[in-house]
Amino acid sequence: MMEYTNQMMFFKELFNKKVQVDFQGGQITSDAGVLFLRETENRINLIKNIAQCYHDSRHPGYTKHTIEKLFSQRVFQIACGYEDANDSNELRKDGAFKISCEKSPNSEELLASQPTISRFENVPSRTNLYRIAWAFIDHFINSYTEPPEAILLDVDDTNDPTYGSQQLALFNAYYNCHCYQPMHIFEGNSGDLITTILRPGKRPKGEEIAMILARVFKYIKAAWPQTQILFRGDSHYSAPEVHDLCDKFNCKFVLGLKGKPILNKKANSIINKAEELFELKKKPIKIFSEFQYQADTWKCPFRVIVKAEHSEKGANTRFIVTNLEKAHRTFVYAKAYCGRGAMELMIKEMKNHLHSDRTSCENFQANQFRLYLHSMAYILLHAFRKRNLKNTELATAQFDTIRLRLLKIGARIVELKTRIKIHLATGYPDKTLFYNIYQSCASP
Numbered sequence: 001m002m003e004y005t006n007q008m009m010f011f012k013e014l015f016n017k018k019v020q021v022d023f024q025g026g027q028i029t030s031d032a033g034v035l036f037l038r039e040t041e042n043r044i045n046l047i048k049n050i051a052q053c054y055h056d057s058r059h060p061g062y063t064k065h066t067i068e069k070l071f072s073q074r075v076f077q078i079a080c081g082y083e084d085a086n087d088s089n090e091l092r093k094d095g096a097f098k099i100s101c102e103k104s105p106n107s108e109e110l111l112a113s114q115p116t117i118s119r120f121e122n123v124p125s126r127t128n129l130y131r132i133a134w135a136f137i138d139h140f141i142n143s144y145t146e147p148p149e150a151i152l153l154d155v156d157d158t159n160d161p162t163y164g165s166q167q168l169a170l171f172n173a174y175y176n177c178h179c180y181q182p183m184h185i186f187e188g189n190s191g192d193l194i195t196t197i198l199r200p201g202k203r204p205k206g207e208e209i210a211m212i213l214a215r216v217f218k219y220i221k222a223a224w225p226q227t228q229i230l231f232r233g234d235s236h237y238s239a240p241e242v243h244d245l246c247d248k249f250n251c252k253f254v255l256g257l258k259g260k261p262i263l264n265k266k267a268n269s270i271i272n273k274a275e276e277l278f279e280l281k282k283k284p285i286k287i288f289s290e291f292q293y294q295a296d297t298w299k300c301p302f303r304v305i306v307k308a309e310h311s312e313k314g315a316n317t318r319f320i321v322t323n324l325e326k327a328h329r330t331f332v333y334a335k336a337y338c339g340r341g342a343m344e345l346m347i348k349e350m351k352n353h354l355h356s357d358r359t360s361c362e363n364f365q366a367n368q369f370r371l372y373l374h375s376m377a378y379i380l381l382h383a384f385r386k387r388n389l390k391n392t393e394l395a396t397a398q399f400d401t402i403r404l405r406l407l408k409i410g411a412r413i414v415e416l417k418t419r420i421k422i423h424l425a426t427g428y429p430d431k432t433l434f435y436n437i438y439q440s441c442a443s444p
Helices: 034-044 046-053 067-079 085-091 095-100 114-122 126-142 206-223 240-248 261-266 268-281 329-353 364-388 399-407 431-442
Strands: 009-014 017-021 150-157 170-172 177-180 183-187 193-197 228-233 252-257 285-293 302-311 314-322 411-415 420-424
Touching (some): 034 095, 034 364, 034 399, 067 364, 150 206, 261 302, 268 302, 314 329, 329 399, 399 431
Antiparallel strands (some): 150 183
16 A cells, blocks of 8 residues: 555646645644543543553563553544544654644654554453453443532443344344444433443343442442432333332332333223314323332332323333332423433444444453443543533534544644644634633643
């Protein structure tokens, strides 16, 4: 490939002048906005803290790149849209990425190459992965200056298709493919990622869900004993083990509940009423009711809220189960439960904008580590949006929009004896926005 990229390229002439193109521009970057991510990292110390908990088993005499530098390079590149480790072969010379990893842009010392990055991704031990998982929760807890009164724990899993012989990749009939099914835990109010776990490609059972949540609940409760936790999840998270766990840690829950004949029978009157009102008013009707219900596997009865909806498409009946006793049923369903839909957007940003489903290593532990790297990129970009874009037109923008508007900026880098100058493109249309964000980064 190099023999072609070194060749001069000729485009259509302009005013009888030849238009020549080559790759000999020197220190020019297309990712000058990565400096914003460097400033964000200097404030939240995510990469630094995770690197400190990582045990480096490499021989010091043969080590050129520190663990923190490898983390920084990989996470910054993922955040800027380079999810493939192969890109490191060229980006290791990029001045903006070298600055973000605390290296001089004109120095002969380059960043890590693709083979180094690949080795880095494939060597983490189970102990290191375990430590990183706790470091994510520590970072979430430390992001608060004082314990909150309450937090929302949103949990969901998603499809991560595999294409090869990856360890623990299973065929999932629902998705009709071989896949992993990672589980993500977010704080529903803020959108902060608490932790993420790579799993085999099958739906989790109640025992497995409870095992994961127990560790998270215990850790958060140890740090914030007075904080109330509200756990939200889809219907397959409504398992007896989860109910018992929430009772043990005094946590509230709002969970989906699969419709069953016995539930439809109990809700028959409200379902018929919705149909009658639709026939009378000729417009979609949505009404709520509730009753006490105890399944055979439950230790005690719980409050079940039913949404009876009827439209020209017919009946649409949904159930949720909760241990919230005083809140009005409409609020519990429409706000508390349906609010978890925002989590789908968070998972979308991880998968579609940061390519967290790039789990193409053969080894399962390597794929878990990859998922952690992409999760770190999510936390970094989310913190940048929450802290520095709060009062701008990009306050609620998706990651791909933020990347396009603020990170993918062309610039010329000039290193002098006493300073490093980064000349942004004169025709950059978001100069004012860029400067305002710079001021927010500079302020304490």
